[in-house]
Amino acid sequence: MNLILLSKSDFINDTDVVLTDRRFQHILQxxxxxIDDNLTIGLLDNQIGIGTVKKINDQSITLSTTxxxxxxxxxxxxxxIALPRPKMIKRILQTCASMGAKKIYFxxxxxxxxxxxxxxxxxxxxxxxxxxxxxxxAKDTVLPEVILKKRFKPFIEDELPNICKNTLSLVAHPNTKxxxxxxxxxxxxxxxxxxxxxxxxxxxxxxxxxCRSIHIGxxxxxxETAVPVLLGKLFD
Amino acid sequence: MNLILLSKSDFINDTDVVLTDRRFQHILQxxxxxIDDNLTIGLLDNQIGIGTVKKINDQSITLSTTxxxxxxxxxxxxxxIALPRPKMIKRILQTCASMGAKKIYFxxxxxxxxxxxxxxxxxxxxxxxxxxxxxxxAKDTVLPEVILKKRFKPFIEDELPNICKNTLSLVAHPNTKxxxxxxxxxxxxxxxxxxxxxxxxxxxxxxxxxCRSIHIGxxxxxxETAVPVLLGKLFD
Numbered sequence: 001m002n003l004i005l006l007s008k009s010d011f012i013n014d015t016d017v018v019l020t021d022r023r024f025q026h027i028l029q030x031x032x033x034x035i036d037d038n039l040t041i042g043l044l045d046n047q048i049g050i051g052t053v054k055k056i057n058d059q060s061i062t063l064s065t066t067x068x069x070x071x072x073x074x075x076x077x078x079x080x081i082a083l084p085r086p087k088m089i090k091r092i093l094q095t096c097a098s099m100g101a102k103k104i105y106f107x108x109x110x111x112x113x114x115x116x117x118x119x120x121x122x123x124x125x126x127x128x129x130x131x132x133x134x135x136x137x138a139k140d141t142v143l144p145e146v147i148l149k150k151r152f153k154p155f156i157e158d159e160l161p162n163i164c165k166n167t168l169s170l171v172a173h174p175n176t177k178x179x180x181x182x183x184x185x186x187x188x189x190x191x192x193x194x195x196x197x198x199x200x201x202x203x204x205x206x207x208x209x210x211c212r213s214i215h216i217g218x219x220x221x222x223x224e225t226a227v228p229v230l231l232g233k234l235f236d
Numbered sequence: 237m238n239l240i241l242l243s244k245s246d247f248i249n250d251t252d253v254v255l256t257d258r259r260f261q262h263i264l265q266x267x268x269x270x271i272d273d274n275l276t277i278g279l280l281d282n283q284i285g286i287g288t289v290k291k292i293n294d295q296s297i298t299l300s301t302t303x304x305x306x307x308x309x310x311x312x313x314x315x316x317i318a319l320p321r322p323k324m325i326k327r328i329l330q331t332c333a334s335m336g337a338k339k340i341y342f343x344x345x346x347x348x349x350x351x352x353x354x355x356x357x358x359x360x361x362x363x364x365x366x367x368x369x370x371x372x373x374a375k376d377t378v379l380p381e382v383i384l385k386k387r388f389k390p391f392i393e394d395e396l397p398n399i400c401k402n403t404l405s406l407v408a409h410p411n412t413k414x415x416x417x418x419x420x421x422x423x424x425x426x427x428x429x430x431x432x433x434x435x436x437x438x439x440x441x442x443x444x445x446x447c448r449s450i451h452i453g454x455x456x457x458x459x460e461t462a463v464p465v466l467l468g469k470l471f472d
Binding site: 002072073095098099100137138139140179182183216217218219220221222225228229230231232233236 | 238308309331334335336373374375376415418419452453454455456457458461464465466467468469472
């Protein structure tokens with residue numbers, strides 16, 4: 001937790017917040033903060049600043065807040081990821097949030113097992129928990145939007161072409177000749193397949209929607225590794 | 237397990253292997269292989285090929301092997317990473333192995349807690365377990381070398397300058413002006429700090445040993461995310 005993320009409901013007046021939850025525990029146990037210590041704070045979807053410890057007791061901590069700077073720049077990317085197996089979802093959400101992706105679609109694909117869509121980890125509050133962990137790690141405040149698309153074909157045919165419009169549109173796919181471009185730094189749409197990859201029919205549909213196939217080498221990487229590799233290449 | 241990694245001791249004659257361990261379980265439960273099915277195999281530190289299922293029973297599977305191609309190219313990198321907290325070690329080792337790093341030093345630093353060095357995860361057989369998971373993921377066969385350096389100063393002063401010789405030598409450090417270069421594709425030495433970063437004294441010593449400070453943006457990433465981001469930028 002490199003930044004303590006606050007929401008408007010934490011405020012007891014114009015400047016002070018009282019925390020009683022895991023943020024309180026973290027400040028006590030990890031930061032070991034004492035009266036007058038300063039902590040990096042951020043207001044959800046808003047600015048970053050400093051929180052000064054005013055009171056600590058057994059149940060809560062009171063911080064006096066000032067906000068002075070914008071959160072770090074988002075990445076100009078829309079990520080479209082075949083729904084990963086549940087045990088990977090948490091980490092992928094954290095990684096996307098910490099790297100600054102602000103729009104993430106989870107989509108269906110032939111190799112996405114139907115049961116994956118049933119996981120409680122896809123409940124909005126569970127998704128937000130992981131996104132917030134990523135924001136706290138990266139000192140960001142702007143919550144990404146996560147959108148679930150359970151039907152492949154309508155999404156790819158009816159929505160993807162509009163998402164791709166005026167963006168560099170790519171699909172990461174092994175056995176392709178073109179390597180992922182480096183340092184494009186422009187609005188980008190990036191589609192990433194499931195473990196085992198998209199099937200040929202799916203790649204064709206995604207190509208038809210406007211996404212060019214690119215690869216990241218011979219090595220098959222886990223999605224949670226492929227995401228930072230791809231974002232690292234695409235942006236400075 | 238995109239590749240079944242074999243060692244010489246698995247062979248019962250010139251061409252056939254009998255597997256009884258987690259590889260056997262994986263072939264049965266995940267690949268659901270049957271007689272005459274082909275599997276991608278690799279021989280440790282050697283070539284990649286095809287294993288054809290000859291026999292399956294309750295306790296073992298017999299594959300007939302042929303080897304025909306070299307493993308994927310390694311990355312020309314020496315990674316020097318401040319020892320991460322134990323719960324991150326496994327994933328970092330897997331990531332490094334799957335991305336093709338072949339030489340990884342874990343070093344001490346002011347912000348590495350002494351207790352981290354006591355974890356059983358640093359026993360050679362435990363390290364190898366994680367490296368093998370990474371190789372199996374990436375269809376590689378060449379086991380990386382992991383070297384533990386418990387004393388910062390002697391390593392940085394006496395060994396690092398030699399490691400850096402004739403390589404692009406970098407240390408990832410926030411609050412630096414130079415961004416990580418893209419697509420250098422040359423022999424590289426890369427030093428990565430602990431959570432919370434190296435202290436100034438340490439950065440100075442690492443700079444003096446020949447490593448230039450570079451950053452990967454405002455966002456503080458976990459080491460397990462920073463490694464794929466950095467390797468993604470540096471290599472094609």
